[in-house]
Amino acid sequence: MRRYFEFVRAEAGRIDRLTVLMTAVAGIANGLAVATAIHTAEKLQPGSLHFRELLLFVSLMALFVYCKRYSMNESTRMMEGVVRTLRLRILGKLRTTGLLGQEGIDKGIFYSSLTADTSTISTSTVTAVNAVSSSIMLVFILLYIAVMSTKALVISCGIIGLLIFFYLGNEKRISSALVKSSVSENRFMNNLGGLLAGFKELKMNRRKYDDFSREELEGVIDDSAELKTDAGLGLNVTILIAQTFLLIAIGGILFLLPQFDSSDISIIPKLIALLLFASGPIGDFAMAIPAISRAEAAIDNIRALERLIDQGQSRNETICERQPIEPLSWGTIRLDDIHFQFPLREGGRPFSIGPMDLIFHKGEITFIVGGNGSGKSTFLKVLTSLYEPTGGHIRLDDREITPYNRASYRDLFSTIFTDYYLFRRLVGIDTPDGDRIQTLLERMELADKTSIEHGEITNCDLSTGQKKRLALVTSVLEDKPVMIFDEWAADQDPVFRQFFYDVLLPELKAQGKTVIAVTHDDRYFHAADRVYKMEYGRFVAYEEHAGGLGT
Template identity: 40%
Template sequence: MAETNTRLGRLGQDAVRLLRPLWPLVAGSSAIGAASGLATAAVLAKVNTAIHAEGGLPENFLPIFLGLVVLGVGGSLVSGLGSSLAGGRINATLNRDLADLILTAPLSRIERLGRHRVLASLNEDAGTLSRVIGLLSGLIIQIGVLTGCLAYLLTLSPPLFAITAIGFGLGSYGEAVLRRRAMVHFRTRRTLVETQQKHYQTLTEGCRELRLNKVRRLRVRNEALAGCIESLRRNAWTTQTLFEFSYLIKKLALFATIAAIIAYKALVGIDNAVLSGFVLVLLYVETPVSYILACLPEIGRAQVAYGRIAEFSADRDMAEPDLLTPAIPPASTGIDTIELRGVSHTFPSVDGGPAFTLGPVDLTLRRGEILFIVGENGSGKTTLIKLILGLYPPQTGTLLLDGVPVTGETRDAYRQHFSAVFFDYTLFDDLVMPAGLGARAGDAYLEKLDLAHKVAIRDGAFSTTDLSAGQRKRLALIQASLEGRPVLVLDEWAAEQDPTFRRLFYADLLPALKREGRTLVVISHDDRYFDAADRVIHLDDGRMTEAPGGVPARAEPSYFGSA
């Protein structure tokens, strides 16, 4: 319950934030839409009066009738256009906000949610919220019509209005019960959509492996994906059935109310004009009631979608206020030390398995040194570099830059001292280079890494990234090096290189970067090149030990020359 209240509170805050810049447009469109609805209800009242008038049409009936029609139709048009304009702007803001939430969410949360959850939110949740925004104009108008009709019925006969209110109340209660059950299925559907997204990722990212293994290919198609699609079909059928029955309940309540009014006339007696007015209005309000009911499934989906989007900002205590502020070059391009004092990071248990803890780690990195991090898979190497990079905040202990603790307010500025090529890296088309570093520096790297015949740098971007795995990894290294950051972190960079480029990396590239004053942190399994490091630390099940200092790099022919 507390979580629900918190989520509703955030929903209210977000709604106010979205509407505040547009409140004159939204308020004006809503008022005109409501007036249009009331005018439509007044038209019904005038028609009922004209039907029972004696001696022809009432005085001034025609101009009043035409005026109400113009107000009803014209108001609907103006309200629709205004709501469409406001909805488009709100939709754009929602999409920007969703991108910002993903950009600013803690990395650990993005990793826990999984890529398929993120993609599902981008593809599914944003679209769901946009569709609901598109329904608002019509919803406001129909609510205005319904309100005006009910007000007219109250003026006609309070007793009959009470009967109507009871009938509508019972119908609304039955509809609400079914709608609550439908919401459960909406949440299940959202989980199934995420699972389907994950299976689609398998089809695209694992297409080569699936071509090689028919058993796995058919298992993915006939069991995993087909089962998910069938579950989605059943879920959609069940949900729609619940809403169809809710619509049936409303319709039965409407006709039961009309029957009760006719029975009241037979038992108590009422004026025919009053009776026809009630019947006419009740039959007419079936349209706005149907529209409102048709909006309820989308509103239900929007509630679930908002809850999924809110998960990206769940760890608000880990928020960093400067992530989206304009980039400012660091005051100093050089750093002397990076220190981890008693730093640890724990991953919670998954599916009942044991939790994994790295640390506590005490480690100092110094300017211009080469540090190798080695260890078995799963020993914590990648977690350690994420702590060094500031991608994970320490759960215990302190991270310091030149003796100054790194805080939530300074963490993003701290990260700007690093470039990295991760094992599962992303290669961007464009280059981000410091001022004064021209394309010639990039051309030199391309030449040295044997890519100049395939790639050029034009207008601050690579001409192509459509290369082999090893060539793309070399291009990623060029991209990171050209950023000019004082610390370069490389996660198993040499794993996809042939022996020639592997030797070049350890024997020439690392020493050349060191001579430039760079600090280098390298995850490696190449034990034959460990003597290229100044220091080697070993991780075993989250515990760190340090090996004796390294030896200067092997005396191999240099591809880079002296710095």
Template identity: 40%
Template sequence: MEIIQFFRQETNIPIHRVITVGIIAGFANSMLLAIINIAAEQVANSVFEVQLFVLYVIAFGIFAYTQRYLMIRTTTLIEEIVRKIRVRLTDKIRHCELRFIEESGQSDFYAQITQQTSLISQISLQMSLAIQSLFVVLISLCYLLFISPLSLLMAIILLGISIPIHVLNNYKAKEKHSIVAKQQTLLFESVGNILNGFKELKFNYKKSNAVFEHLQKVACLAESAKIEATYVEVTLMTFVRLSFYILIALLIFVIPAFFESYSGEVFKVVATSLFIMGPLTVTVFYIPTLNLANITIKNIYALEDKIESHLDSQERDFAPFTTFNSLQLTDVSFSYKNVDGSESFFIQNINLSLQQGEILFIVGGNGSGKSTLLKVLTGLYYPSEGTIQLDQQLIERTHYYNYRELFSTIFTDFHLFNHLYGLDNIDEKRVHALLAELELNDKPRFINGQFTNLNLSTGQRKRLALLITLLEDKPILILDEFAADQDPNFRQYFYETLLQTLKTNGKTVIAVTHDDKYFHLADRVVKMDYGKLVAYP
């Protein structure tokens, strides 16, 4: 079973301790049964022994302690494992190649790291109860052997008939839960489409209805899959109860008719059987949860294997490049691949040189390859052909991990962090000065190393991102259509003052822009046209 291998693989804590405590809890529970049977028989004969009461208290104390220990230990163990998995998966994701993240989308990552691991977390209490209940059943069967071997034989025969049927239905339940897990991931993706595309849907009623209809369809499929899985589970539990009551009927009505000596043991046998019913029901009741946990674990490991196959295997010891004089791209090409391996878009034969302290503007129409060029230039994509040289040194894949440290970037789909991660000894006076310089002093406040308000316009968010890149103080600044969302006054300040100050300070600025009014402020202007770098008039 996946869950057994899961515990062996994910923790160094000996599982046998939990199992041992489960056995003790089961034994103590069964001891309570034996003491109750004996005490009930003595009461019927008007006999009372203090020793039995003392044994009852001792057994009860052992049972209460071991049950509490088992629940706490199991919960602690599982929560530790869940934390390790979440951290490990996230760590591997951040070391993947960008193309894998772009192609995979975010829904599966979110679902596995949050929802799926939460399911594992939820089984901790159920698992401890199931372990304890299982041992109670086993030890109680041993007790049944002691008081009536014939009754145990009947129970074994009935179990021999029931178990194959149970296994078959359990297999069907696992298949149904696999379908449920897939449908829930699709549903999560559909909800994400509505939330992430909220503005777009507000402007297109027909599109909004179509997206919602798709969500309804996915929700109905998820509902049907869940109902089918539940139907199999209910059938399983009903069958177990039915089998148990058949056993009770055999023990009370059938066996005494053929074995007279058995009559004196009926009370103990029935009491024991009824006692077993509770733990047996609990064990069977949690089998669907166990199935779901197995499926969840299988999905998580499948995702982890997928991530590992796309890790940036060229990452080495961290020794970042911090300065440069020249950067040269020679005959560089890159292509996006379709599912069938064919090329969907490419940039090709790019020859571009950069110098320290240079301001370079890149122009071109939508889809011309500007952003793709920037991703290749910054090392987010590996060129399929051509070379990149830094100060006449060839940049191999083993260098990319450190080569990327030359750049601070603001892409069109940038993410804004509210905390200044990765910056030590932050000069708060400089932060406040930059907030004023970038006309943000009335918006976000910088308190305790983080910005308190990110509810800003797109242009203001870009300025805040620019503030962070200025604090990072990297040699090369990449700005992808930064000025497009700025007001005319700040746009003028950006081109005529800010960029010139960066140039004076020895920074290299590469900006994608369409503001031809300010092209004269750049050292050079180049153009991307259908994936090729061409001369700009």
């Protein structure tokens, strides 16, 4: 439990003293109400009404309800604020993480940490508050027992100490199993994403589906179930220890106390009544143990995600995010001695591109060609400064691109990569022109398939080629000076492929746009002003094409 409360204290900034006071007062009021009830029970006479005791009991009950409600409500607000801050901080760190760092983190831990784990932490609040309030009531009951009998207090504290010893011995096993279970859940989330993304391929191949289900799903589910079962069995022992305390304590008072002092026999019924009243707080404490243990495992998983993001963070990206977007005037994008290498992975040889020296002229159409795996997509990410070059310089005319102007440089580009993501609304386009949107949808033959209303795309359930055409619509609406197309035409039919090269690209050039497109369509190379060819991560000489222009 210590890690849980340390987390709350660290993330909340400060815990409201009034909330702590109300929690304590609720526990004390509950204990005093119990003491009042026991004291009044000793004086009961047939037909008598102890009005003063009744008023005191009702007042204590009202005080308990008010203080407990206040502490629970404020604690809920505080914890939801913690969850909100946690999510925003992690997402904020992601903004200052380079693409390379983000790509190195499994998606499963993102989903589990920011959804299931934060939910687990959030729902633990009420049980934690109940446990704190109940522990105060238990302390009050022990003080009451001390007033009645020192020997009874010693017996009760001895039993509590013994149970705490067993609890601490069991806690390490539970914590270890829950942490391993969280890691297994991250793997499951990641593999579940693979199932949904590759569902078509799996459906086409029974053997492949069986293998994936057996190794990537069922195996992970079995591991997770085994770890959760192990943790659950440990938690059951802890709960049983807490719940057995009542019976052990009653047995100790009933059978051991008379052996030490026969004069205490007369107070045994009152002591047992006190212990029976303690069953409620003990139950609250027992309920809190598994909830807080799971919350601590969730906290560990979130901390693991933050460490992964921190490892991928870049000082240059942090500087970049702090700079305003400013308009940049330019005539050429020049790459001087640019090279890039992926980080070394265990058991593999890192892929690299470069060194290379290239110039892209404003208003021109440039095609990049090359075989699969030659480095074209990696080059585009370096060109757009999504990947920071290992060496060399990118310049706009003679102005070098640095972390201080990188955000403005990136803002020059509108991109459609091969692994593009189609957002469900026009993100970053404040006032879309309805007439222009309708014209573009009609030209892309999408007007009868989907529409864009109030910036929202009404239907994204389209074919691969249609989705790419819709992505092109959004790219044109962004109205950026440089447009990047990574094999955009690869999924289009011959009609739209010809439209792209012979109609759309010339129109974009006429509007002053700079177009850089990766393509394999050599029959349309006449549409380009320049053609660059990549082989094994480097640009090589390319023979003159039909339009008479070469590299």
